[in-house]
Amino acid sequence: MRSELRAVRTGGVPSVVDLTDECAAFVDGAGDGLLQVFVPHATAGIAIIETGAGSDDDLLAQLDELLPRDDRWRHRHGAPGHGRDHVLPAFVPPHATVPVLEGRLALGTWQRICFVDTNVDNPGRHVRFSFLPG
Amino acid sequence: MRSELRAVRTGGVPSVVDLTDECAAFVDGAGDGLLQVFVPHATAGIAIIETGAGSDDDLLAQLDELLPRDDRWRHRHGAPGHGRDHVLPAFVPPHATVPVLEGRLALGTWQRICFVDTNVDNPGRHVRFSFLPG
Amino acid sequence: MRSELRAVRTGGVPSVVDLTDECAAFVDGAGDGLLQVFVPHATAGIAIIETGAGSDDDLLAQLDELLPRDDRWRHRHGAPGHGRDHVLPAFVPPHATVPVLEGRLALGTWQRICFVDTNVDNPGRHVRFSFLPG
DSSP states (O other): OOEEEEEEETTOOOEEEOOHHHHHHHHHHHHHHHEEEEOTTTTTTEEEOOOOSSSSHHHHHHHHSSSSTTTTTOHHHHHTTTTTHHHEEEEEEEESEEEEEOOOOOOOTTTTEEEEOOSOOEEEEEEEEEEEOO | OOEEEEEOOOOTTHHHHHHHHHHHHHHTTOOEEEEEEEETTTTEEEEEEEEESHHHHHHHHHHHHHSOOOTOOSSHHHHGGGGGGGTHHHHHHSSEEEEEEEEOOOOTOOEEEEEEEEOSOOOEEEEEEEEEEO | OOOEEEEEEEETEEEEEEEEHHHHHHTTTSSEEEEEEEOTTTEEEEEEEOSSHHHHHHHHHHHHHSSSTTOOOSSSOOSTTHHHHHHHHHHOOOEEEEEETTTEEEEOTOOOOEEEOSSSSOOEEEEEEEEEEE
């Protein structure tokens, strides 16, 4: 298994960061196998969605509906409402697997592998790519 | 790794399509390893739930509650409210892994591997099965 | 692939049970690869979240908001509102993968691998750990 930790820049605002090109480069020439994407943070996840037509903003807006940034949360560290960021990974998991065929991600046309982070307290984050040869 | 793309018929209505028998046949005789199920679409996901006692309809109904098919969505292509279908894969991910032992899915008694698609614009879809020998 | 089924005690109350230490022991000395955690039940999932600062209770409370234990569910077996437990695994999936490097889980500082079960009808449950060498 080949595994690498990469830096991701979110800038301290709720973010959907498209990692697809970086994932594609990571598995380029790797043959067949499984790409595993893992977020080593307790307030971020991986979503495979379309970007560029508004769905990334739709996701962040709907997360504000489903997990409101209000005072309901027992977890009270960090910025106000930050407790909701700690519940997010239960619903948008910090792990994803994608098949790789002949060194290429077997994604659909509109699918993009995205880092989802609503935590405003940490502008710099990390993600781990691992490739399991099949 | 053995990998195959299969057709899935949803008929253009919100659907929970049980893929378990097809998955079981795919890994039959394959030994130990991991089945990875992957949906190459930006508006569908994989859920491992019970079917046949109403939970498939419960899931579709609750998705209408949590991701309403209204005009809140920035993504405005396709049928009215279709933007919500593009947020669905963040919550019902397009990937799943299931352990395989001696060529059999290590599922619980009531678990079924299901294709969840609320997109009414595409009656025919695809799913990819991959088996990683362990 | 090495695979083991383990017992998990939930006690018949909505539970977030931290499995991290058990996972770490399972992969100890295993080299590089992927840990797959799988729940063979139709009413429970795996969440990788922080525990010990209230987020486990926050998750259970928010699940009561998003999937209310009321009479909306078509699935009518078991305790009142139990139908919602059967929808839970679509949102909190019963599977997770975690990279393992030199026999250690590549988790972030605050991440814990947790069994999430809101089913009050079954005090004893199971989880399967599988390790795929990479």
